[in-house]
Amino acid sequence: MIKFQNVSKIYPPDIKAVDNVSFEVGSKEFVSIIGRSGAGKTTLLKLLLAEEKPNQGRIFLNDQDICRFKSTKVSELRRKIGAVFQDYKLIPSKTTYENIAYIMEVIGVSDFEITRDVAGVLEIVGLTERANSFPAELSGGERQRVAIARALIHRPEVILADEPLGNLDPYHALDITRLLLKINTLGTTVILVTHNKNIINSLGKRVITLQDGKVIRDEQNGRFIL
């Protein structure tokens, strides 16, 4: 489903964020990406979202080379991916409810479905009471949960979660992990980037380890080893 083929990304002057990386992620797979800070994990996700273009190599989603996509195709691509960003990237002028509903509005889902699904997902992430709060009025953990809710709401083909557990207490972290696993069993591909050792070790899923922009380990039933 997702294929990285000899992908390199160099930031000026000559910082190699991703260095000749190749791997494939199958449909309905759950993959964790680990690595130290600056190992290239976030850049990898940015490349998959077409937020950055690689200097070398090709990236495929459903056999389509996303590096050649024009603006409209990029929008279509991003609608197939639910992304949880490290810095949340919530729209500051919109409330929790509006932030989550926005992607459904973009897709053109009916008002009835938006009302029903947003209420449902707010309940799952425990933010029903905060529906009318703006991002600035939320705590770090709450913002993270809004970002997760926004990534899930439109049932994307792939979920890219960049440190979605970073600001959560153990109780919520476990809850969100369970949610991601459940979504995965329902047929969504999940790519999880995290530093949470316990969660990775308890998952028993595939783990890709990055170091200095290179893949140094790629194991099924992998463990958190840095």
Next chain:
Amino acid sequence: MRIMASMFISFKRIIKASGRSFGRNKGLAIVNIFIMVMMLSVITSLFFFNHISQFLILSIQARVDISAHFRFETLEQDIREIKEKIANMDGVEDVEYVSQEQALKDFIKRHQDDPVLMESLNVLGFNPFLSSLNIRAAGPVYYQAIAKFLETEPIKEFIEKVDYKETKPAIERIFALTANLNRVGIGLVAILAIMAVLIVFNTIRLAIYSSREEIKIQRLVGATNWFIRGPFLVQGMMIGVFAALICLSFFALGSWLISPRLELLLPGLNIFSFFIKNIWLIFLIQISIGIGLGMISSFLATRSYLKV
């Protein structure tokens, strides 16, 4: 059918988002409207300025004419023939025949309260006034041709004097002055209008600059450029509509208040009736410039942030 329904839903959502954003950013919207009102006022002033200067030119043109005074012995028959010929010339708007008797009557009517002048007339014992033709031309360019015609034989023989030659430098000066004033005035207002347009553009650009992060996020979650840009364009349009309505009200009130005072200064010039007569045209100019500028500014300002 499905595409139409989806377009309608998107359109409805864009309008809703614009209204919501407009309401949440009232302060910014008010600043934008205020700047836009200023700009539209400058442009509307240009429209009024043009009308007033046209009025001045026309009134000066109406005042300058050629008076051909005929010798005492000239027959009325001959004068009427010359009048016919002049009336048929190019650029001649009006020719008025003033007989000796009429000229005397006009003089008496004008100066009946002046005993010295009336007494002098009595002492003189005869009508000293000459018959004349007052010729009004469409513009200064025609005066030369009329003057030449009056100098041809045999007409020249009948004529005692032509007033045109004496007032020619004055007429030319007035025309040159009004034409220059008009040019300088329009030039000044045009420069002001360009500055105002640039200020409006920059104000809207700054307002959108504060939303640049939001635009990038919207792109990252998969919104199309038009879905992101739509609310900004609609808000630009709303600013234009509100500004045009406010500006129109200001000018209605302003011209109603100023008109009587200006009419004292320049009789015959009623800018309030000019405003009422041209209200739709003025509103059309204001609203099209307001909406156009609001939308173009928003379009250009969002463009650079959509490249994510």
